[in-house]
Structure formats: C-alpha cells, structure tokens
Amino acid sequence: MALSREEVEHIARLARLGITEADKDKFCDQLSNILEQFQTLEEVDTNNVLPTAQVTDRQNSMREDNILPSLPQDAVLSNAPWREQEYFRVRAVLEE
Amino acid sequence: MVVSQTTKNIDYETVIGLEVHVQLSTKSKMYCSCSAAYSSAPPNTHVCPVCLGLPGSLPVINKQAVEYTMMMGLALNCNIAEHSHFDRKSYPYPDLMKGFQISQYDAPLAYGGWIDIETEQVVNRIRITRVHLEEDVSKLLHQTNSLGEIYSLVDVNRSGVPLMEVVSEPDIRSPEEARHYLMTLHSIVRYLGISTGNMEEGSFRCDANISIRERGTTRSNNKVEVKNMNSFKAVYQALSFEAQRQRELVQKGEHISMETRGWVDNKEITVSQRSKEYAHDYRYFPEPDLPPLVIERNWVTEIQKNMPELAQQKRDRFVEQYGLSLYDASLLTESRALADYFETCLKSPALQNLPKQKAAKELSNWLLGEFNRLLNLSNIDITRTKITPQMMGELIVFANDNIINISSGKVVLEVMFQTGKIAKDIIAEMNLARIGDTSAIDEIVKQAIQANPDAVADYKRGKEQALKFLVGQVMRISKGRADAKITAEIIKQNLIEGE
Ligand SMILES: [Zn+2]
16 A cells, blocks of 8 residues: 555645655655555454444533633633734635 | 527526525534633633644533534424534634534434425425534634735634534525525524524525526536625625526636635625635544434434424414414514514503404504514614513504504604603603594684685585695694594585585
C-alpha cells in the first residue's frame, strides 16, 4: 500500500503543513508503513460484525440544557497567537 | 414536404431543492454548557475549552436540541432514526477553532419525510430528504486597517450554537413555491417554539440548488447553488433571477457552469462566487467523542404526544369550531402568537355572553383589521401589547351592544393600545358614547340642514349623494357619535317635513 508523492502533498495541504521535498520522501515511506500495519486487520473476518466507531460501549450520553459559566474573556484569548482588542485576529478570510 | 423544425422555443421547467439552517433556541450550546445567547454578549465571553477545541476537552450532546430536531422531523412526516450518530467534518477555516465541525453525515436524526405546499390552489408534495443536527460557526468580522492590511477578527460566541439542517428533495418547481415552502417551514419552527426564526439575524437561513430542464425529461442541466438570501423576498427574487439567467444562457447555446452564486440584494442579481482552488475534502468520519444515539420508540411517542398544534391544523379547527372563513382563519393562524391571543380573548369573561361564533367573527374582524394596523404601525409585537384579552373582549361587547359605534370603537382601540386604559374609562373621558336618542340627533340634524342649503336643494332634486353628505355633516358635528341609521332616517323626515 505505497502512497504516492502526490497523495502525501495532498495530505500535507489538507493538514495545512508546509513540508520540504526531503520530508515528502520520508513521509511517503513512513505513512505507507503505517497503512501496511493496518492491512493486517484485513485478516479478520468481519462479515457478521456491525461497523462501530466506538470502543466505550456507551450510548445516549446527553446533558440537560443548562448553562454553566464560560471562561473569562482574558482566559479565552490567552492562547491567541494574534489578538486585537476582544477578538482573535486571523489572516483575511475571503468571503466566498 | 414539411420538415420538422428543431425549435428554439423549448419549454423548460425549474428544479429547486432547498437547504435550510435553523438555529435552535436552546439555552446552552450544542456540545457544551456555554450560553447560546450569542448576539447580546460581549465578544468571546460565551466560550469554553470545548468551544475552542482545546486538547482534552470533551463535547456532550444537548438533549433538548435532539428533541427539538425530532419534533421537526415528526412535523415534516419523517422517520425518526433508531440509530443515529454524529460525524466529524474537516473544515479548515478559522470560524471553527477545532478545525472541524461536528455534524451528521450518514445517520441523520430524521429522514424520508414530506410536506404539502399550496401555491395558487395547486398542492404539491415536497419530499424532505433529511433533518440533522450540527453546530453553528464563529462570527468573522472583516477588517481593513489604516495601513491597508486586510484581516479578520473572530468572535467565538456563536460557535457551537445548535443548528438544525432541513434538506428537501429537488421537488420545488418555481421560485414562488420555494417561498411558500420556506414560509411553511418557518411557521412550523415558530409553532413548535424551537427557533426564533429571525431571518435578518441569521437564525433561519436558506441555500438553494437550482437548475432547469426540458419539461417532461429528467435530465437537468448543471445545477447552481445560490447563497446569501436573507429574506423570503430575497429567496423569491434570487431564484427568479437565476431561473431566467439559466434559460437565457441555454437559449444562446451557452453552457451553464456548475458553481456557487451569491445573491446581491441591492443590485438584485446573483454573482459568481470565487470557486475554491480545489474541491472540498471533508473527510467525514464518526465523531469518536460522542457515543451514538439509540432512539427508543417510546421516546418518539412521548415527543409526538407533546407536539403543539401546527398552523394548518389550527386553521382547520378555527373554521370548524368558530365558523370562520378559511381566509380569516389562515390570517389568524399565520403566527402562533396571534392565534393564541385570539383564543385567549374568546375565553375572556367579557365575551362569554355573546354567542361563540358571533364573538369569534367580531373578534376576528377587530384583530385582523384595526388591531393589526396598530401593531404594524407601531412595530410592537403582539405579545407586548397593553391590551389584555379581557380589555379586547370588553371593547367588542361595547361595540356589539351599540354603546359606541364603529368609528368611536376605532378611537377607543387606539387609545387603549397607547395607554392601556380600559374601554369604559376611555368612552367616559372622551365622551364617545353613541348618541341614539332621536331628539338629540334631531337637534344636530337641524343644524346640519341649516348650514347646508345647497345639499338640501340637491337632495330635493333627487341626488341621493346629498343624503350621504348630510349624514357626514351630522357625524362631524357629533364627533362620530351619532347613530348613522337613525341619523339618515331623521334627515329624511326633516327634509320631507320641510317641503
Ligand atoms: Zn463552550
């Protein structure tokens, strides 16, 4: 299950990661290895098993509609890489 | 020999599907306990680690939002899923701090429903594909500073507010039908009390997919997605514009490109919106932080049992129970608040002595006429009116008993509306009681006749208009209090005697 360079570039772009040419080769190998590892799961017969995305066995975990205090505004903004007054500042998001 | 002509005048039909996003009026957000009242709060004050997607934070489903969505599903004749779950949708924009939106992909809460839409007496059944639950995004404020830098500011308050999405099948055939469909959905969410439905504030938003195809065929041209329609009128205008634009392109032999277009309200056109560099890659997968929902049927039954009566049912009941016309009943049930006010008035002690259907008819006339005019004029919501149902009932009884005539009744209603005083006091203070006493009216009639010899002469020459004029003069002198019928009689008597 080898990944192509194009696929690695695509994944990097989706993850908003800038990677060097050398990284691309490295990640090609590493990601392909990981996928290969998962291939071993194919050996299990799952024909009669329903798909699941959960391992907790929980269901219907819900909360009542009550308000609890939020964080103080300064705490909310404390990790902002870029802040302006009471807002997070980010690079321009063009109106689509 | 007749050669069949390939005609340019092909008959096209319009094919529309709508996606409607409705903010639910829960107290708290969808996956955390922050207040959902985002618009009134200072920026970034309704925000917690879940809203920010901080490591280690854990979302929990708001049960109320699930129940509201089930209510909507039931109102739209949908199946309520037995198994449902949430999915993660990758979304690399800064209006969601997590970098993804928790939505529903392949297991929506409700699916496979329909509603009937009546447009110009034709009923069309619009199928509902699905109703699912997701979260709203942050508000972005686009800025340009004095250095000419362009950037955005993020207010996270709105992020995580429960958003219900209703998706229709492409069963809508005209912009007018789209408008009706939307108004019906709007009425349902208002009746269910699950959203403010405020379109200007974005609590009720609509995107459309629209294409055209040769009538009788099933293969449509490319469809166009239309956004930025912020009112029922805008939806109608944008879709009309787009239906026309697509027809013109095809007639010129041009290609309709598959794209997203935005409605520009002040120019009344749609414009192409910048297409993304590469297609969306949402990479949906089941949300690992939210265990799935298993919806027992008795939960559904419980919700079904507590569903309020919806507009159409109420309208039909008003016709049946109160003998109102379908037209009046439709107007009265347009909003639940008005319908509720109507019924509370009917139950007021004041109206108990009138026959039910008579009271309903009189009340309906007052509410849809003068009262409605006053509400619109002052832009006051009916739930805030100073006129209590009992006060309204008393006014109607005074008018019905001929204590005041209609024109005085309107004056009383207006003063009541402005001041909150009761009808009895207003009638006394403003001296509005009807003059029904013949000798009192006779005196005023004599004044009017004396002051208007021309009209008298006209009447004697057979001009019926002159009588109306004289009645008007009596009304003017009596400040509208004289009984109109008695006045007309007395004028006639006087003029005959005067011969
Ligand atoms: Zn929160």
